[in-house]
Amino acid sequence: MSNFKDENIRFDLLRKYSANQWGRYPTDIIPLTAADPDFRAAEPIRKAIIDMAIDGVFSYGADGGNNDFRQACAVHVTKNKGIKCKPDEIHALNGVAQGMMLTCKTLLEPGDEAIIFDPVDFLFGKSIKAAGAKTVLSKIDWETLSFDLEGLKELVTPKTKMICVCNPHNPYGRVLNQSELRAMVDLANDHDLWIMSDEIWSDIVYDGRKHIPTATITDAIDRTITLYGFSKTYAMAGLQLGYAVIQNKDLMKRFKETSPGYLYPVNNVSQAAGRAALMEAGEWASNFIVHLEKIRDYVYERLSESPNVEVHKPEGTYVIFPKIHGMTSVEATDYLLEEAKVAVVPGHGEPFSYFGPGGEGHIRIVYSTSMSIIEEAMDRIVKALTKL
Numbered sequence: 582m583s584n585f586k587d588e589n590i591r592f593d594l595l596r597k598y599s600a601n602q603w604g605r606y607p608t609d610i611i612p613l614t615a616a617d618p619d620f621r622a623a624e625p626i627r628k629a630i631i632d633m634a635i636d637g638v639f640s641y642g643a644d645g646g647n648n649d650f651r652q653a654c655a656v657h658v659t660k661n662k663g664i665k666c667k668p669d670e671i672h673a674l675n676g677v678a679q680g681m682m683l684t685c686k687t688l689l690e691p692g693d694e695a696i697i698f699d700p701v702d703f704l705f706g707k708s709i710k711a712a713g714a715k716t717v718l719s720k721i722d723w724e725t726l727s728f729d730l731e732g733l734k735e736l737v738t739p740k741t742k743m744i745c746v747c748n749p750h751n752p753y754g755r756v757l758n759q760s761e762l763r764a765m766v767d768l769a770n771d772h773d774l775w776i777m778s779d780e781i782w783s784d785i786v787y788d789g790r791k792h793i794p795t796a797t798i799t800d801a802i803d804r805t806i807t808l809y810g811f812s813k814t815y816a817m818a819g820l821q822l823g824y825a826v827i828q829n830k831d832l833m834k835r836f837k838e839t840s841p842g843y844l845y846p847v848n849n850v851s852q853a854a855g856r857a858a859l860m861e862a863g864e865w866a867s868n869f870i871v872h873l874e875k876i877r878d879y880v881y882e883r884l885s886e887s888p889n890v891e892v893h894k895p896e897g898t899y900v901i902f903p904k905i906h907g908m909t910s911v912e913a914t915d916y917l918l919e920e921a922k923v924a925v926v927p928g929h930g931e932p933f934s935y936f937g938p939g940g941e942g943h944i945r946i947v948y949s950t951s952m953s954i955i956e957e958a959m960d961r962i963v964k965a966l967t968k969l
């Protein structure tokens with residue numbers, strides 16, 4: 582547990598290296614924006630990189646990922662996710678974001694439609710749009726955080742080619758249950774749709790919950806591309822690493838054609854670090870989740886007690902998505918930056934919608950940091966919200 586004590590946050594290093602978060606804001610601001618832990622990566626990950634640097638051989642990697650990396654992923658997925666899989670069913674990625682782009686490029690033609698949930702991380706819409714296709718939104722009810730499973734059928738047209746699952750869900754923190762996944766897979770089977778299942782958050786689940794991979798639902802395997810990553814669990818977002826699990830051989834062939842290794846190679850340093858993460862950083866990750874659960878409880882309690890806020894307790898992820906009364910997302914974000922000196926992400930609005938129209942009125946707070954930083958940030962946020 583010692584890795585997650587307050588004194589283990591190295592502000593000097595964060596300001597130096599975290600260009601997208603701590604390095605980006607003036608020093609009086611607490612940034613809770615990027616879903617990227619403030620803690621340093623586990624020792625075995627750092628050691629793998631040091632060892633490789635000492636060896637000094639930086640050759641080209643193999644197309645689709647090196648054998649030892651894919652082997653480690655296959656063992657991990659089989660053992661920890663319950664998807665029985667072999668190394669040749671793994672394809673290395675430069676992060677899940679790249680996997681989403683490649684999946685859409687592989688499966689969608691211009692003019693096709695793909696169903697996403699609203700709100701959801703902007704990467705879904707962006708990837709679908711990049712393939713020339715259109716996003717069709719299925720709203721998640723804010724009051725109950727339930728998916729409109731009945732309404733999904735009405736969204737399907739002859740142009741619909743794919744449904745996109747984000748589980749656990751960013752930004753609502755929902756962990757999808759068996760019957761929700763069953764309904765999504767049934768829809769895909771009934772209408773011959775592909776499924777892109779982004780499971781980058783699958784390790785971060787609370788209260789003894791178990792993440793269920795979409796591909797383990799009966800009759801889902803052949804139509805599913807599952808994406809796993811390293812950024813959220815292992816504090817190595819800047820190493821740009823992830824992998825796809827594709828068990829349908831023809832689909833894997835098509836995915837490889839879209840992403841030839843010489844165009845999108847994954848660097849060997851990241852693969853060595855990722856292998857070390859999967860093989861040796863399991864205990865670090867488990868302790869991280871124990872720490873996150875305490876922070877989740879604290880943030881939820883503080884926000885629940887605050888005036889002018891509606892909030893749900895996340896079941897997974899380390900993001901929380903409160904609704905702020907009487908303000909748009911952008912107004913609330915600007916207000917908290919100015920008044921509380923805390924940076925958060927707006928749920929929706931100009932110039933950029935992070936989570937789609939369903940995110941309007943909300944802000945997203947990331948809490949993968951130390952207890953003392955969160956206490957200070959929540960004091961400031963609650964004080965500012967009380968003034969409204």
Ligand SMILES: Cc1ncc(COP(=O)(O)O)c(C=O)c1O
Pocket residue numbers: 616675676677678679702704747751779781810811812818822823
């Ligand atoms: C749902 C989801 N998918 C993908 C990503 C990006 O993953 P990566 O860092 O592996 O590219 C994120 C990062 O926040 C995310 O929340």
